[in-house]
Amino acid sequence: MLLCIHVAAFRLAVARRSFSNDAGDHCILADKADRGRVLEVDERAHALGARPGQTVLQACAAAGGARVLVHDAAHAHAVWEDMLDELDALSPLVDDAAEGTAYVEMRGCDGMASDWIARAHDVLTHFDLPVRVAVGPNKFTARAATYVRDGCICAPDEAAQLLAPLPLEALDVETAVVERLHLLGIGTLGELARLPNGPFVRRFGARAARWHEYARGIDPAPFRPRPYALQIEAAAFGEGSAAQEEQVYFALRVLAERVCGDLSRAGKAVALLRTAFECENGDMREVDAGFAQPTADPRTILDILRAKLEGLTFDAPITGLRLQALRLEECGTLTTLFANTQPDPQALAIALARLQAVGDAQAHQAHVRPAHLLESRFSYVAPTLCHGELLACHGERAPLGAPVEPRPSEVEASFAPTQLRMLPVREVAVELRGNTPAHVDARPVVNCAGPWRVDDSWFETPVMRDEYDVLLDDGMLCRIYRQGEQWYLRGAYD
16 A cells, blocks of 8 residues: 655645735746746636646736746755655655655555554644645555545555546646547546547557556556665865965865765765865855766875866865765776776876866867868867776766777887877978979988878868878988978878
């Protein structure tokens, strides 16, 4: 048996709590006051013709004199989370279906169904909301029982009888579907349950099979208990101010040790850490630090924080600090048999954090791509990944088992191909012997390869040139090209 706690038009009910003298008023809830859309309406406004989805102007015209309330999503969510926390007093198994609807598994709890309902009202009475509580054999039946009356108890063999007189709106389906069913003479769940399943599903689609089951008191949806959010953080406020860099790092080390102590006791590791700074002049600043591999080591956390703070400046002394672990993961590290072939993920995380501190305008990562032109074969982007998928700068971590290319052996390294380093294009003086370059800026050419004709971008600005690789007498191997009557230096081989 499931205990269902339901607050009809929950967001509207939360918004109405701020007005103590509106007992006779009818209200509508909108996403914004001007040119907004209606989210929820109360019973009286609904009877006058106001509907969710209308504009505020349309709803006010239909329900004259209605009070318009603006939805505060953050406040409503906070109220609902507080209500879920209170329901933990009934049972540790609470299924958060949606804001305003929750199910509690009461198996093994003391008392009868009527006692559970009374206790639910007791723990939620101080919220001053129109809470309805009912008991049923499954989720849909338990929620439908709250529509029948507050405190309704439905036994498994009474589900079909209880649901039969309820209107189709209890299914929570689109208004257009309800209107189509009304045209067929179907207005209640009992009339829907008497329809043959096969023809009904063929006409209204696969979703209709679930509606037919609901109407007969069958709901196969599993019970999913909500996870508990473990909050781990450490703060220092009202303990003086820090105007020197060393003072800030000392305070961060103290807070990091506190956070890591809580992580160790919980058997967790942090993958994303948020640091909040409060300055003497009232400024607030937050810095997020992601880890290549979840950690509970205060030294690693402090190294990452130092790297993230290298590019920051504050206009006033720091009077408050807070470290908050935003993403917790199970503690433990996957290792490989040949660990020396893989880079240290924490060292890479620190290096990337320092690159981020420098700024995107100065630190970039090169990406190679296929193209005919040399200058089109690479691009520079802000650094995000290292070693393919090992870690991300913004706290996104790749699977620990992601493949890493092994280091080349000494023999392979000795035969590594030379790499062409692109240089700023500049004009050079080239003397020819026949059709082959003999001197480049008066330096003799020892050997020459080419030419390679480049003819590209015919649909934009045409590029046509001949490229050569030349070895000069001083050992420099470079790439030059001829375009028209001029010669240019393009790059050098390392």
